[in-house]
Amino acid sequence: MTDLQIQYKGISTYTKSKGISSLVLAHQTEIESVNNIPCFFWGSLTDPYVTAKCWSTIAKVVRSSFGPIPPSLRDPIASAGTEKIRFEGFSSCNGVYVRLDMKPEAIDGDFIATGTTNVDFNDPMLNALNSIQKNEKVTLAVGQQEMQVITSTTKVTEKKVTLPMRWIKGLTCVQLYLADMDLKFEANKIQTIQLFQTLPKGSVKGDFFITKRAGKFTFSTLATADGVRIGGIQRLRLLEGILAIVEKIFVYESADRETCAIVCEFGKMQLLMAFSPDAYRGFSGEGKALEHMTGNLPVEWIHGLNSLLKSNETFDPTLLSIEHDIDFGTMDQLTSNLSSIGLLGYDVTERNHFYRQLPFKTERILSLNPRLKNAKKLIENSDVTIVDKKDGYVEANVKGSGVVHKVIIDHNGYRCTCEWFTAYQGKRGICKHVLALKIAL
Template sequence: MAEQDLAISYARQSQLTQQSGIQQLVLAHQSELAEVANVPCFFWGSLTDPLLTSKCLLTLSKVVRSSFGPVPPSLRDPIVSAGTNQIRFEGFSSCNGVYARLDLLEDAIDGEFIASGTTNVDFNEPMLNALNAVKKTEKMVLGVGSQEVAISTDKAKVIEKKVTLPPRWIKGLTSVQLYLAGMEVQFELNKIQLIQLFQGIPKGNAKGEFYLTKRANRFIFSPIGTGDAVRIGGIQRLRLLEGLLTYADKLIVYQEKGAESAAFVADFGKMRLTLALSPDSYRGFSGEGNVLENMIKAVPDEWIHAVNGLLKSNELFDPTMLSIEHDVDFDTMDTLSASLSSIGLLGYDLHSHQHYYRRLPFKMERILALNPRLKNAKKLVATAGVQFIKNTAAYIEARVEGSGVQHTVIIQGDKQQCTCNWFTNHQGKRGLCKHILAVKMVNG
């Protein structure tokens, strides 16, 4: 069965209008979850730097309207998490190879958090055009939702805009934090170094991979990698940050331990914008490979509901403190943390090196249905499709049913392999095959 796009309908459009000399940016929102969709307003207050906020939102809009792979570009509305004195905007490029998040910190906003939650928001062309005209001296109010009471009847329902979110877009949100959590700081650039570096981005659609490296006190892009260099596939994707270079205090560069994915955090003091790049333009963050292994151990629904009732959006997730405060053993908390991250209930903040709570505005059944390999692995377990030849702490060998053939799975320490085509083609770079997953499930 083919995965279906998610259709979202907004009852109104986001607007930037002027009232009594003050700009009012009111973002229309919608969620697949009724308890979120029925909240009229999450935040209402002033922006302390309207110009910089506008520039960052326009950069986010460039990301969600771009595509660097075979998927044609189209406008994909971002999601917003409001709560714990900050607002986070998140979105993906249409190809899912670029992830962007804007964090409006406590000093960037001055207002009231009426409710806590994560929701989709409407990013339409008239609103974006108005943002582009914001001047430094203007005052601006931000509303995530409207303070006005909107009344609709069965006879007069107004649907201003419909958008669709493809499964790969939602998959990206469930997996990108797993990439970010594996990243470490490599470089920190000041404003001058940052501007000099971006002047060195190759013109046009540069082919191949480049490496960010430091020579003396200057950072450069080179086609040749050195020991401490950061690999960047699809270097032209960095141009998405060009409109922010003169505003950033510094740029912090992170790289995943596998030296493939990288992230660039533009720090403005009162807000931060993170741009994460997949290994290459033709590869997105939407593959569920990194997610699957964390979902092998089933987590009871009541655990998820308990966490949802305990934490607010954007609240830092401290598993050690939660274990101590609620008398949960550390191994159980590790399993819970991995599962929550895998289904998108946790995001990851590179600045604090911690997860934060973020309930995606999609039904849980939809998220779980995005992982066909996990579904097929569970089927193999249910039909006794796994037979162990040897099973010790150091070495596991098993025969697993395939399509008209039996596959051999070997797990030895951190190394695992299978004779199926998926493993042969990807060598573990896109997650575990269903056969290895099934063996791990049975083995507990």
């Protein structure tokens, strides 16, 4: 699969003059109207040391890999708007998702425009982040004036990077996992340090669980009723660089106990790190978004929402339904569709969605999933035959490769006789045969 090529007109720069540090993040997007905006935000960081540590953690995540895919340099996605700035990204294997939510108290400046872009985190800038002191004054610009480098020593250079298709697919899935999570544990600073002191050394196999006994948290190989499962526990070492400055952590777990997330609280900002079920399983391949892609979302609706909502704005389906006279059932479907194509993110602490203006065209997302393509091909070839349909029950025959599969959808869920369903039992998304029947219905 070909990655999305991004060409920067300049590079991210970090300069220091008369004791004032300036950080300018180069940006580029497929959306022309956003590309014409020289800068989204310009201002200063109120807590530059903590911010720098969090950015370094994000860079650590996006340069890591825990699966068969080798680590490679990737650039985080930044969203500016509604008095907030968010940075997010994935590990190269797509099994770890990270997001920094910078609250209004973390920044002091002007939002010139609202939007989302992927930014250039280059080596010189990362080295500079590591040198930032607690009392330094740091100016942040998300974007770049006239797409030029603001420094007297560095020439303007073009730089090609890639936005991986796995990231785009991951954005269509990860918020569906986050929306399914509940808070399990809250640990203060001392409890957090004690917990990570029990983190096993080296690369270990098997499941581990975060458990709490007598007010103390620990990692254990023993499953308990209230324990939070973590697959690929070595991935938690990505958090080690911020443990000394974290105020508290919140541990979340999905309803199926397959995925988990840890939210690190710093007062003015929060860093969330979500982990796929296992180190070898990326969020992009789980197929959780497939069930919400059966309906076609009109392009004009997407353009309408882009003009109506700002990046990072809270997405309130009930309020939107009332204000714009949209049926509640239609709004529920719209919310699912927007989530499934990555236009909605999810805040686990606030328990609500937020709108995300993507730096790439939405039609790109709809063509990424091979199961969705194959399901639509089954429909086009008339390979789906409904043999029984009544209240709460549908049975169909769906042609496979030299065999006909039986698909049943009822109040208990769905079932299929294919090898995919037999192997995963729906844990990695629905198979193309169930998806084809859902589309047909």
